[in-house]
Amino acid sequence: MTSKLLEIKDLSAGIAESGKEIIKRLNLTINAGETHAIMGPNGAGKSTLSYVLTGKPDYIVTGGSMHFCGHDLTALKPEERAALGIFLSMQAPVEIPGVTTQVFLKHAVNAVRKHNNLPELDAAEFLKLLRSKAKEFEVSTDMLKREINVGFSGGEKKRLEILQLSLLQPKLAILDEADSGLDIDALKIVANGVNQWHTADNALLIITHRLDLLKQIKPDFVHIYADGHIIKTGDMTLAEELEISGYKNYLEASI
């Protein structure tokens, strides 16, 4: 029997301040072990979906439902969703001057452990864990001592996001444009990291408009997303077809 991780039903959501609706009656179910890719033109609201799922305060749910492992997500704070196992690798990871990467990561790891009634790691235990993982993602000791994301290159930022994925071991990883700004080597590191983490017990939702990452992390499902919902679902061949002919055909068809 497949285990349902995320179940989105008729979800509508938009910007809290203006009330502008961006997601319109979206349906999506993700089971453990699966990899889903959401592809769509810029401005279609793909990132909005990632923020609505993770509870960013700028967005508001106006209809439908979203459940994660049986929990109603709309009732949970962002940190509670993270502790339950939802991870978002952001398109533009945020710079936090004054907070070193290492200190930030320790706070995050221990916050999630604490929420799940696990003992917090002391400085030595955390350092041991961090060092082994950092090596894997070619994150240097120097990077760990720098302020988080401040002055990091695009590739450094994305590698750090995947290092966090590996440290926090979530059940669902949402990768929002995780391949943007990456050279071939960095892309490989990111893809390997994700593939290593991915098991039959967890799932992936990849948001992208390019094929680069999908060629290395093979999706089971490819969804075309436009005008706030999924207009077509297929497999990897759909993504390949998009690369050749673009979104045009589908967008016209959906109007």
Next chain:
Amino acid sequence: MSLLKQNTALFGENIPWLEGLREKARTVFARIGLPTAKTEAWKYSYFKEDALNKPQIDDTPHQCDGHCHDESNLPFATVEIKYCNGKLTHIAHDLPRGVIIRPLYEAIEDGEIKPYLNKSFDMEKFPFAALNTAFLDEGLFIVITADTILNMPIYLHYHQHAGMNRLCNIRNIVVVEKGAKATLIEHFDGENAAQYFNNIVNEIYVGTGANLQHYKRQNKAQKAHHVALNSVQVKADGQYNAFIVHGECALARTESYVRLTQENASAEVNGVYRLAQNGVSDITTNIRHLAPHTNSDQLVKGVLDGKAKGVFQGQIHIAPDAQQTTGYQLHRALVLSDEAEVDCKPELEIFADDVKCSHGAASGDLDAEQLFYMQSRGIPLNEARQILIEAYLNEVFEKAKDSAVVEWMRDSCL
């Protein structure tokens, strides 16, 4: 002025020059009086209530349970001096070589204090310093003799017990002679319910090539008023660095009046304040560049919540012949509630043309994107806010020179 009428027994009323100075101060204070909302230098932090009608000068001999003689529990060794309820109660017995620390009255009796006492400021401009002079009694005379490099900080611990609401006028004269180097820590704390009004005047003389690191930490004391004037004179190649931390209080005002009188004299005034109730923190500076090639730098950051108020008034004065001088100043505040208030008044008076000066001010709330990023990694909102606040203040702490002292200072505003 009811304050002046208080019948108080002061030391040395039979010393003519001292009594003459007090009399002059009484005349000045009677004329200028306490600052009001209309006093420019005090307009943001005048005393709303009768803050000064209630406290009394305590002229009874010092009495308390004796704890004021206990050793401090600081995480580093110091040359310790204690004031309890505004009275000098303890001076470390074994002073390091080259250090002279005496009660003020001794140095008044033999006249040694004369070249320094009331020589660094004009009472007309500082009402509380005039009041302090009118009641001149308690205090210290500290000399770091020429070329002495003092490794241990001199630690002035001012403790207040609950009970009488005391007005404590304290005068410390600190002389760092030619080529000497020292650290001075002032630490204010009190029992939680203690009500008091500290009126401190420090006259600090930094000699040629000398260096003084001056730290001030004021612990939480909800009903306490702190007013302090640090009147500083720095000679050629001398350096004065102040680091001020204001915690919860009724009012805390630290005014740094620094005169860079000779070439290559420099000063830094850095500060941090964190208030979340209804107190007022006021950091006021007046850095006077009076000679060429003098440098100053100021960075003050505050965090305000509740109905608290933060005031920064920063004046940089550059005299006509103080060419090739630099003077920088930056004040920033985090305002976390709608009812908190921040008032900032930078003033640049530049009469020389070959100078580099800047000032800046900004206030705002915590960054929502940063908070969400941390939450999305599982860090609870309150913890995320705390991390950001500490990071915000950290920029100032990084400027302080002595890391052990800095860690101890940082403790008081976490």
